[in-house]
Amino acid sequence: MKNMLxxxxxxxxxxxxxxxxxxxxFERYSRRYNVVLLNTECGFPQKMKELDFDVIVLHYSLFGLxxxxxxxxxxxxxxxxxRAYKVAFFQDEYHYCKKRFDFLNRYAIDSVFTLLDExxxxxxxxxxxxxxxxxxxxTGYVDDGLIxxxxxxxxxxxxxxxxxxxxxxxxxxxxxxxxxxxxxxxxKTIERLKNTRYRYDIAYDESSRLYGEDWFRFLxxxxxxxxxxxxxxIFDLDGEAQKxxxxxxxxxxxxxxxxxxxxxxxxxGRIHYRTISPRIFEAAAFRVCQILYEGDYQGVLxxxxxxxxxxxxFSNMDQVLSLLDDxxxxxxxxxxxxxxxxxxxxxxxxxxxxxxxxxxxxxxxTESAAIDEIIEMIEKDALLRTAKARILSVRxxxxxxxxxxxxxxxNRIKKxxxxx
Numbered sequence: 053m054k055n056m057l058x059x060x061x062x063x064x065x066x067x068x069x070x071x072x073x074x075x076x077x078f079e080r081y082s083r084r085y086n087v088v089l090l091n092t093e094c095g096f097p098q099k100m101k102e103l104d105f106d107v108i109v110l111h112y113s114l115f116g117l118x119x120x121x122x123x124x125x126x127x128x129x130x131x132x133x134x135r136a137y138k139v140a141f142f143q144d145e146y147h148y149c150k151k152r153f154d155f156l157n158r159y160a161i162d163s164v165f166t167l168l169d170e171x172x173x174x175x176x177x178x179x180x181x182x183x184x185x186x187x188x189x190x191t192g193y194v195d196d197g198l199i200x201x202x203x204x205x206x207x208x209x210x211x212x213x214x215x216x217x218x219x220x221x222x223x224x225x226x227x228x229x230x231x232x233x234x235x236x237x238x239x240k241t242i243e244r245l246k247n248t249r250y251r252y253d254i255a256y257d258e259s260s261r262l263y264g265e266d267w268f269r270f271l272x273x274x275x276x277x278x279x280x281x282x283x284x285x286i287f288d289l290d291g292e293a294q295k296x297x298x299x300x301x302x303x304x305x306x307x308x309x310x311x312x313x314x315x316x317x318x319x320x321g322r323i324h325y326r327t328i329s330p331r332i333f334e335a336a337a338f339r340v341c342q343i344l345y346e347g348d349y350q351g352v353l354x355x356x357x358x359x360x361x362x363x364x365x366f367s368n369m370d371q372v373l374s375l376l377d378d379x380x381x382x383x384x385x386x387x388x389x390x391x392x393x394x395x396x397x398x399x400x401x402x403x404x405x406x407x408x409x410x411x412x413x414x415x416x417x418t419e420s421a422a423i424d425e426i427i428e429m430i431e432k433d434a435l436l437r438t439a440k441a442r443i444l445s446v447r448x449x450x451x452x453x454x455x456x457x458x459x460x461x462x463n464r465i466k467k468x469x470x471x472x
Contacts, residue, residue, distance in 0.1 A: 055423060056085040057103075057136070060111035061092045061122035064442050069264060070330045071113050073195040077401035078109065084409050086423035088430065094437040096126035099429035104421065105136045107412060110161070112141040121155070131159050137413060139163045143191055146227065146287045146325050147294055153180040163411065165189040167283065167327045176289070176323070187411055190350065191282060192330030193401045194337065194394055201265070202337040205272035209339075209383060215376070216241065216343065217274035218254040219261055225312045226297035228285030228320055233345055233364070237278050240366055250373070254278065271334060276341040276376055279331060279359075281349060286316060287323035328352050336393040339386040343372055352399070358389040 060075045079087040085107065090097070092114065108131065114122045123131070131138070138161045145152060145166060156164065156177075163185040164177050173186045218241070220234040238256045245252050253270070262270050271277065286293050293316055300307060300315050313320070328350045335342050342359040355361035360375050362368065375381055393399055 053084065053086050053423075054106035055421065055426060056082065056087045056107040056109065057105040058087060058089050058109040058111060059092055059114060059123070059127065060089065061113045061116070063093050069267075070192045071111075073197070073401065074192060075111055075113070077193070077195070077405055078408075081402045081405035082409065083406070084412075086426075088423070088426060090430065091441075092122050092124070092127055094434070094441045096124060096130070097430045097437065098433045100126075100130060103426055103429060105134070108134060108136040108138045110138065110140040112143040115140075115142060115152070116144065128159070137162050139165065139412075141165045141189065143167060146284045147291070149176075149180075149287075149289050150291060153177075156181040156183055163187070165408070167191065167325065168287075169324060172287075172323050185411060188350075189404075190330075190352075190399070191327055192333065193404045194333050194397075194399050195401055198334060198337050199394065201268050202272070202339070205268055206339070207272055209275060209379060212273050212275050213251065214253050214270075214274040215250045216245070216252045216254065216276045216278060217270060218256075218278035219267075219270075220256040221258055221261065222256060223284070224297075225309065226286065226288070226294045226316065228316065229313055230281075230285035230321075230326065231283075233280040236364075237280055237345060237362070241278060244366065244369055268334075268338070271338050271340055274340050275382065276343050276360075277331075277335050278362075279329065279335070279342055279344040281326040281345070281347040282329040283326040285321050285325070286319045287325045288319065289323070293319040333393055333399060336386075336389040339390055341376065341382045341386055342389070343376070352393070358385070358392065360385070 056078065058075060058078045060071070062071055062075070075089060079089055088105075110123075110131075116122070138159065140156065140161045140163070142152070142164065145168075155161075161181075161183055164181075164183050165187050166173075166177065166189065168176060168186075168188065170186075170188055177183055177186045218238055220238055222235050223231045225232070235256045238254050242252070242254050253274075288294055296315060297312065300312065307315075326347060332342065332349065332353065336358070343362050344353070344359045345364055346355065346361045353359055360372050362372050397403060
């Protein structure tokens with residue numbers, strides 16, 4: 053078998069499960085490759101320069117901040133000198149596009165997996181980069197562990213304490229009107245449900261976010277969950293939309309929402325960047341009824357088959373609530389969603405990895421190094437690298453006085469630890 057290196061970034065703090073699930077799928081379900089997973093948070097392995105791989109995967113978590121890549125100088129030098137077939141996965145790729153395109157060209161990336169629809173490939177990656185292949189993917193898939201958790205926390209519909217639940221975070225206006233739907237659906241639903249008999253737990257502030265099994269317990273206790281298409285409606289190819297937005301606010305910090313959107317109108321909806329969220333699969337696995345804004349959802353969902361469609365002006369909210377009150381209707385809908393999205397296996401990580409590996413070329417390289425030897429070399433200094441990373445994880449935490457630590461001291465600590 054040939055060897056594959058998957059580079060990803062995951063700090064030692066509480067975060068969403070989706071990154072772990074996506075990364076581990078390469079190792080768990082690969083049929084053609086010995087897979088080595090390497091977290092760049094832990095720094096560059098001492099023996100890494102001596103290793104060659106047939107395929108290198110750059111996980112989307114490396115590019116999560118858009119303008120900052122979680123690859124230090126040593127990783128970049130290794131990547132630049134490697135003759136492996138290189139694949140990059142992207143999410144949240146709607147801004148800092150020029151930097152991303154330059155990265156793909158400089159490091160000779162062969163293939164890109166994007167959330168963009170195929171009809172936009174020519175005006176984005178094929179136009180600005182030398183990548184040979186571009187493929188559409190989803191933000192996440194169905195993990196076996198998700199199914200196990202759904203069974204573990206399952207409650208009969210009649211025993212659930214929340215009628216409608218939801219969590220979201222606010223996004224900047226330069227991402228477009230449709231990026232505001234995540235919070236709009238929350239605000240409007242709260243307003244409609246006030247002083248009614250419906251029990252709801254809906255929030256959109258950062259402090260209310262839930263992670264890990266706390267999120268799954270919350271979901272399992274819900275009869276229904278709200279949702280919208282993930283993504284944005286301004287795909288800022290040249291960075292001008294964000295620049296225009298920031299300049300307008302500098303000149304007039306008191307600009308209102310509609311004034312801002314009027315300024316951004318030239319970029320609104322030029323490239324459609326709306327996707328299906330992993331939360332769709334989570335709700336289906338937990339047999340939670342989904343009340344979603346009308347949308348395409350990458351063709352995965354059908355209204356009134358897998359979810360109750362909610363009009364964006366809330367004109368059909370009474371009908372939505374009437375359907376939610378119909379116990380038999382809700383049970384049938386959640387069972388259909390479970391059957392089509394979960395039980396079918398069509399959207400499983402196993403199916404995703406098969407699809408991914410089918411896009412890879414047959415390599416002409418000579419016999420690959422023994423995987424045990426590779427792992428031994430990478431793990432030679434793993435304990436030290438991990439210890440350093442755990443010390444540095446303090447930079448992700450909030451604590452009194454953190455903002456008063458000078459940047460030069462932070463940089464000196466990084467240099468002392470040999471990371472960054």
